[in-house]
Amino acid sequence: MNSQNRAATPAQDIHHLERQRRENRGKIPAGLDPYGSRLDGIIPLAEAVDRYDEQADQAYQASAAARKAAEKSGDGGVPEVVDERPRVRVAGRVVLHRDNGKLVWINLRDESRDSFQIAVSKRDCDEAGFAVAKATDLGDVIAAEGPLMRTRAGEITVWADSVLPMAKCLVPPPEKRAGLSDVELRYRQRYVDLWATPESMRVFRLRSELVSAARRHLDGLGFMEVETPMLQAQAGGAAARPFITHMNALDIDLYLRIAPELYLKRLLVGGMRRVYEINRNFRNEGLDKQHNPEFTMLELYEAFGDMESVMRITEDLVRALARVAAEHLGAPGARLPFGDLEIDYEKPFDRVRYGDLFERALGFPMSDIDKVRAKAEALGLRVRDEKGEPLDDVFIVNEVFEEAAEPALDPARPTFITHYPAKLSPLTRPNRDDPTLADRADLFIGGMEIAPHYTELNNPDVQAEKFREQLSGIDDEESTFRTFDEDFVRALKVGMPPAGGMGLGIDRLVMLLTDQRSIRDVVLFPLMRPEGLNAGEPGDGRESSE
RNA sequence: GGGGGCGUAGCUCAGUCGGUAGAGCAGUGGCCUUUUAAGCCAUUGGUCGGGGGUUCGAGUCCCUCCGCCCCUACCA
Numbered sequence A: 001m002n003s004q005n006r007a008a009t010p011a012q013d014i015h016h017l018e019r020q021r022r023e024n025r026g027k028i029p030a031g032l033d034p035y036g037s038r039l040d041g042i043i044p045l046a047e048a049v050d051r052y053d054e055q056a057d058q059a060y061q062a063s064a065a066a067r068k069a070a071e072k073s074g075d076g077g078v079p080e081v082v083d084e085r086p087r088v089r090v091a092g093r094v095v096l097h098r099d100n101g102k103l104v105w106i107n108l109r110d111e112s113r114d115s116f117q118i119a120v121s122k123r124d125c126d127e128a129g130f131a132v133a134k135a136t137d138l139g140d141v142i143a144a145e146g147p148l149m150r151t152r153a154g155e156i157t158v159w160a161d162s163v164l165p166m167a168k169c170l171v172p173p174p175e176k177r178a179g180l181s182d183v184e185l186r187y188r189q190r191y192v193d194l195w196a197t198p199e200s201m202r203v204f205r206l207r208s209e210l211v212s213a214a215r216r217h218l219d220g221l222g223f224m225e226v227e228t229p230m231l232q233a234q235a236g237g238a239a240a241r242p243f244i245t246h247m248n249a250l251d252i253d254l255y256l257r258i259a260p261e262l263y264l265k266r267l268l269v270g271g272m273r274r275v276y277e278i279n280r281n282f283r284n285e286g287l288d289k290q291h292n293p294e295f296t297m298l299e300l301y302e303a304f305g306d307m308e309s310v311m312r313i314t315e316d317l318v319r320a321l322a323r324v325a326a327e328h329l330g331a332p333g334a335r336l337p338f339g340d341l342e343i344d345y346e347k348p349f350d351r352v353r354y355g356d357l358f359e360r361a362l363g364f365p366m367s368d369i370d371k372v373r374a375k376a377e378a379l380g381l382r383v384r385d386e387k388g389e390p391l392d393d394v395f396i397v398n399e400v401f402e403e404a405a406e407p408a409l410d411p412a413r414p415t416f417i418t419h420y421p422a423k424l425s426p427l428t429r430p431n432r433d434d435p436t437l438a439d440r441a442d443l444f445i446g447g448m449e450i451a452p453h454y455t456e457l458n459n460p461d462v463q464a465e466k467f468r469e470q471l472s473g474i475d476d477e478e479s480t481f482r483t484f485d486e487d488f489v490r491a492l493k494v495g496m497p498p499a500g501g502m503g504l505g506i507d508r509l510v511m512l513l514t515d516q517r518s519i520r521d522v523v524l525f526p527l528m529r530p531e532g533l534n535a536g537e538p539g540d541g542r543e544s545s546e
Numbered sequence B: 001g002g003g004g005g006c007g008u009a010g011c012u013c014a015g016u017c018g019g020u021a022g023a024g025c026a027g028u029g030g031c032c033u034u035u036u037a038a039g040c041c042a043u044u045g046g047u048c049g050g051g052g053g054u055u056c057g058a059g060u061c062c063c064u065c066c067g068c069c070c071c072u073a074c075c076a
Helices: A002-006 A016-026 A045-051 A054-073 A127-135 A183-188 A190-196 A198-220 A261-270 A307-328 A354-362 A369-378 A393-408 A460-471 A486-494 A506-514 A540-545
Strands: A087-099 A103-110 A113-121 A141-150 A156-160 A162-167 A244-247 A252-256 A274-282 A294-303 A335-338 A341-344 A350-353 A415-421 A437-445 A448-455 A499-505
Touching (some): A045 A103, A087 A113, A127 A141, A127 A162, A183 A190, A198 A274, A198 A506, A261 A274, A261 A499, A294 A506, A307 A335, A307 A506, A354 A393, A354 A415, A393 A415, A448 A506
Parallel strands (some): A350 A415
Antiparallel strands (some): A087 A103, A294 A499, A415 A437
């Protein structure tokens, strides 16, 4: 079964450190597969620590000592050794290896614990297991079994009587104390980062728990989780550039979705009352600390609700998730560090009207358009469109708003910005009392836009008109992917109940709740330029420059 | 797109004014049955990201390409 040992890599191409590891693999006793096989009953390392029984350990030590003393005195009547220490079977990556000759100390790591010690003694372990322990390299995956004891130095340890190889690590691992700090390697080889950098594993474990908790929370509110198309003939629901692909069977171009919105609303038409989807969106735009081309979005819609009702859902949800994260830090409540900030999710979130925030930050109202334009010029902002035409007032206002007012928010206070100008949100339902305002509220936390909320438009005629307005004045490139969604208007004609909707950027929320500054540190496999395609072609530099 | 920075052993990093490439960890050989960043002795390991240039001489200076990071811009 050990055919894998003889994988045909030419010897001269193998790095000497890998060759050495291949040789060490060969030292594993015949009859044991270096790549192991199914092993039941393995418990997490953290649980092994919990199972330690102080009394049983002391009773064992005492009875072993008594037996030894009796043997020594030779008076007969040697007592039985009482060993009721709990036995455990554990497995993990070898992160430390101290070979004392006839006693080998190995520290394992798994998802649950950074380090857990096993001792492999020539006297007490079976022969093959001892040989495995001697041949073990840092980074190997092994399993061990034995009683739980405490060493003289006080560390809870498995005193192994059996050790089994589970997987050889042929690639030399990162430095044992510094771990992997090269960010490029961490992203490209996440499989190394996860085991070699405990902090990285913690972030992704917490991310998983947060997403689970979000589902539980929403399910508890009577929401139904659904899945809608990622391959779409029209990329709607947002104003981003989509990725394009081709379907051979129908010979049509398809787009990777930029948002699930228009499909989720169709479900409200069909009669679903509360729906949500947690899934990937794809946007063919720039990469930075807050943007990955594929990112995870939670969108939810509540029939017979509105912006206010979904704002309440979001606030409760975010607070519940913050509590999960705080529990991980061993802190009660929901106060979490984010860089230099401490963000308090427990107190009611702040609310500020768009216009009020503008006036508070700038010192004059947004209606004072002369001052707004002067400020825009002073800030060096864009005041004309691509064709050189002056931008509409409301867009200038928004440029100034984003440049000068948004940063005036307290980043440590989760804040909803409400009452956006209607012209900024062309697809949103205008406010019933003041049609110049849109029923839209954006949640900001830590200086990041986390979640927009809307009272959804459900009048098919208004929707059709909005689509038409949006399509007028787009350029050729945009027109290839921005189209009028006839079917969506037809759905609205069937009748969609009034509704509130929300979209929450899961990656950004996870950044906040795990205190990570880059989206790449909360995405397991962030997009990277592929390795080795054009790297270092001889002479390519000179040729392309001349 | 614009600007700045970085790239040296498997990993983490030094490398002075341009003068024969260094450390720790890891690895290898040896000793060691309570170590825990184990220890002690010995020791292997380099396309200094690729290419070109200047120079008697380049890890170091210049050009260029590749990759990554940061800032900025774009992004409902």
